[in-house]
Amino acid sequence: MADEPVLRVEGLTKHFPVTEGLLWMKVVGAVKAVDGISFSVQQGETLAIVGESGCGKTTTAKLILRLEEPTSGQVFVDGKNVHALAGHELSEYRTTVQAVFQDPWSSLPPRMRVQDIVAEPLVINRSVPAAVIKERVAAMLSRVGLRPQQAALYPHEFSGGQRQRIAVASALVSDPKLIILDEPVSALDVSIRAQIMNLLVDLQREYGVSYLLIAHHLATTRYMAHEVAVMYLGKLVERARTKTLFENPLHPYTKALFSAALPAHPDIVRQEIILPGEVPSPINPPSGCRFHPRCSYAMPQCAEVVPEEKTLAGGHTVACHLY
């Protein structure tokens, strides 16, 4: 299985039931948070999922982390079905996949010392001798740019950027194959963001780890990702290599999203495509293509037929009736 990707997601779906009444609860509908998405992440690469709030990108991350059970579909990490794992294989999986979250103020336990926070994945999932743990933690801390002596401190003694470094050290200490980065820099200051992004890029080159980057900031995505997938209302609408996607977006939603992004220089003037209205509710998503009510290219069939994902030249896939 030389070509087995680190992460493979097939037809992943998560519907949250919507209930009514307090005593005699009955299910009256479903929030279709994630609705049949497929993608894969190769070893040593970064796949970014971009989309606006409520598009299902965080639910996707939770499904991969086994924090939610899928309604249907499968997640394979290293060829193994994540949601069918048990016992030893499950704890093995928990060391293989790690996560770094957005807010380093709430993601680190305030009453644990840095030493214990970073060592946690090793202590819980692997029987590693205490002396080795100490050594690994010290090595990891200096790799992420902290001093090994700082292991005795508590999270509140660090700044935001340093806390995110602690989170990265903790994610990397068990030698994972995949790290889910859920908005890893959006809570940080501009000058600190560059530090953390550079650190993550360097660590990937050094350790060959794969990243699944959940982000809404497009420029961050362009800098960090090898491949980008665009999500809208629980569906993947487009996926391509980063350069291809940014230079030639095909799906009308991707085009609108890109045109709305802020420029890096006052001389960059984009032709703005202002989308009418707001993202519809995922409880009753529009029929056919979910983007059709806001799409300026919508045709009669868009309201009726769900567009299939088509693969074009260069592995560029798009789900739209225009192609």
Place this chain on the structure above:
Amino acid sequence: MARQIGDVILEVEDLHTYCFTRWGVVKAVDGVSFSVREGETLGIVGESGCGKTMTALSLLRLQPRPVARIVHGVIRLQGENLLEKTEREMRRVRGRRISMILQDPQTSLNPVFTIGNQLIEAIKTHHADGRSSLLRRAVERLRQVRVAAAERRVRDYPHQMSGGMKQRVVGAIAISCEPRVIIADEPTTALDVTIQAQYLRLLRELQEQTNLAIIFITHDFGVVAKMCDRVAVMYAGRIIEQGPVRDIFNHPAHPYTQALLHSVPSMDEDIQRLYSIEGQPPALWDLPPGCRFAARCPHAEEQCRESYPPEFSLNDGHTAHCWKLSPEWQTSPSFALKA
């Protein structure tokens, strides 16, 4: 109607707002000067803790009292010094002549009143009028900020609206008394990309209709590039560089501005490596005597650590505080910053 950059409407001179805490004096705003003209958009950019929000609050004398006090300076609005006004007079300035849009619409709207009530409350302070005509004005304001079905929406509570819609309502309240200056403190940080674009366009339209002056407080150079005519960059309580937006982007003079611009990724080009500024800003209660950026600056020399650089003029209102702009340094060969 196109917007016309007119006379200076708000002028701030040497403003100092200090916070007096148990642990010492925090110099949040430490000698800030700038001005805005009618119809102009000024961006104040900086990272958290640089004093940009405290500057914004000070303009309306809304700094958190009693901890924070404006200890020195002049804030001149259409020629009148706001710092000499009584609290009663200030109430007639807030909302009517200068108003404010805050970052988080979730917290700036009151959850237990309908948005119509909250709009009317703002309008009422400045227009003594009957209930029905106030309501009419409220609906009109909502329409102005492009809220669909405004007649129905006035009866909604904030929780019935989306984030973008709520921020529009906050905008409607801000413009309800036809102010001449709007201070927008990170108004789009909490919004999604496409909603942010809608909102920025709306602000631009309102500015074109009424020739408002807008002061944008932000950490995002993208917002500056899109919206602002002029920029002031703040670091550790002071403006270290200011000037026309294109001058700042094309020829940033201060090493901090240069580093900041090089540390931002772009979605329009491939960047091999981002410049990263190591270290952190100094604590505002324990500031160094010299340039506040010296500890992180790749070009810092003895002089930088010893005394604070004066303002050097580059051209056309582009100024910066950095010793490397002094005539003596200009002639030395080693000053160009490599990103």
